[in-house]
Amino acid sequence: ETGVTQSPTHLIKTRGQQVTLRCSSQSGHNTVSWYQQALGQGPQFIFQYYREEENGRGNFPPRFSGLQFPNYSSELNVNALELDDSALYLCASSLERQAYEQYFGPGTRLTVT
Amino acid sequence: GENVEQHPSTLSVQEGDSAVIKCTYSDSASNYFPWYKQELGKRPQLIIDIRSNVGEKKDQRIAVTLNKTAKHFSLHITETQPEDSAVYFCAASRGEGSNYKLTFGKGTLLTVNP
Numbered sequence: 100e101t102g103v104t105q106s107p108t109h110l111i112k113t114r115g116q117q118v119t120l121r122c123s124s125q126s127g128h129n130t131v132s133w134y135q136q137a138l139g140q141g142p143q144f145i146f147q148y149y150r151e152e153e154n155g156r157g158n159f160p161p162r163f164s165g166l167q168f169p170n171y172s173s174e175l176n177v178n179a180l181e182l183d184d185s186a187l188y189l190c191a192s193s194l195e196r197q198a199y200e201q202y203f204g205p206g207t208r209l210t211v212t
Numbered sequence: 213g214e215n216v217e218q219h220p221s222t223l224s225v226q227e228g229d230s231a232v233i234k235c236t237y238s239d240s241a242s243n244y245f246p247w248y249k250q251e252l253g254k255r256p257q258l259i260i261d262i263r264s265n266v267g268e269k270k271d272q273r274i275a276v277t278l279n280k281t282a283k284h285f286s287l288h289i290t291e292t293q294p295e296d297s298a299v300y301f302c303a304a305s306r307g308e309g310s311n312y313k314l315t316f317g318k319g320t321l322l323t324v325n326p
Contacts, residue, residue, distance in 0.1 A: 103255075132313070141218075141301050141316030142256065155313050158213075189255065199244040199263075199305060199312040203255040 103128075103192050103204035111210045112180050120175040120207045124192030130154075131173040132201060133165060136187040148173055149195070177209075185211045214239040216304050218317025226325050231292050233320045235302035236284040242304040244312060245278060245285045250319075251298045260287070292324045 104123045112118050124131050130149045134142035144157035148167035162178040171192070177184055187208050191201035215238040225231050237245075246261035262269045262276045262285065269276050273292075278285040289296055299321050303314040 134314075139319075141216075141303075141318050142314070144313045144315065147313060157313065193312070199307055200246075200258065200261065201312070201314060202258065203248075205255045 103190060103202055105188075105190055105204040105207050107207060108205070109208035109210070111212060114180055114182060114211055116180050117176065117178045118180060118209060120177075120188050120190075120209070122173045122175070122190035122192075122204055124171045124173070124190075125202055127194060128192035128202070129171045129195050130193045130198050131167055131171065132191045132193070133173070133175050134189045134191065134203075135159075136189055136206070138186070142189055145175070149198075180211045182211050185209060214242060214304055214306065214315040216302060216315050216317045218302050218320060220320060221318065222321045222323070224323045224325060225292055227292060227294060229292055231289045231296070231322055231324075233287045233300055233302070233322070234284060235286070235304075235317050236282075237304040237315075238283070239304070239306055240280075240283065241306040244305040244307060245276070246303050246305075246314070247274075247276060247287050248301045248303065248316075249298045250301065256301060289322075292322075294324050294326050297322060297324045 132147040133145040136142040146156040151167045167173045187206045189206045191203045243264040248256035250256045275288040299319045302317045305312045
């Protein structure tokens with residue numbers, strides 16, 4: 100069984116640029132959630148995807164958007180990057196029937212300068 | 213929306229002692245309460261969870277208790293070991309169907325001194 104993977108591991112972007120982060124869910128999991136974890140804080144829910152549709156969204160502006168593909172992998176896109184977007188971005192996958200158990204990937208560390 | 217408060221923010225214990233971390237939540241409709249362990253530079257790992265229809269759950273040295281009336285839940289670690297040192301996060305969710313958004317506390321840095 101393959102765990103949750105994310106790419107890239109880390110990247111540096113300039114304010115105003117756009118970024119795409121990728122997540123491959125654990126084998127058999129069809130639900131993917133994205134979280135933002137600022138330094139020293141708990142993860143904050145961005146949105147969740149289930150069967151390729153957004154299935155819940157946290158308090159993040161529309162410049163945070165996502166996609167889920169037929170193989171259940173997912174992308175997080177952030178436009179017009181701001182300095183405060185610097186954080187660890189985590190994705191978590193879960194089985195439809197047990198959507199409450201979320202398993203996290205290693206994260207992508209984004210630095211905006 | 214849901215708000216989760218976690219205490220203490222840091223906790224230092226001697227190896228072999230017990231450690232207790234407490235969380236309170238605001239949404240009485242929350243029905244799922246997981247605990248995650250995050251070592252430095254690593255992913256959060258689910259270590260134990262509890263549903264609202266259960267008052268206590270135990271897994272070897274780790275236990276979680278839930279008081280729905282008071283809206284608080286706690287993580288108990290007995291016989292602590294240096295490898296228990298990490299940041300622990302509690303979370304709450306009022307999920308239904310496939311939407312189980314997790315609201316996290318701010319974390320507790322646990323240090324187990326040998």
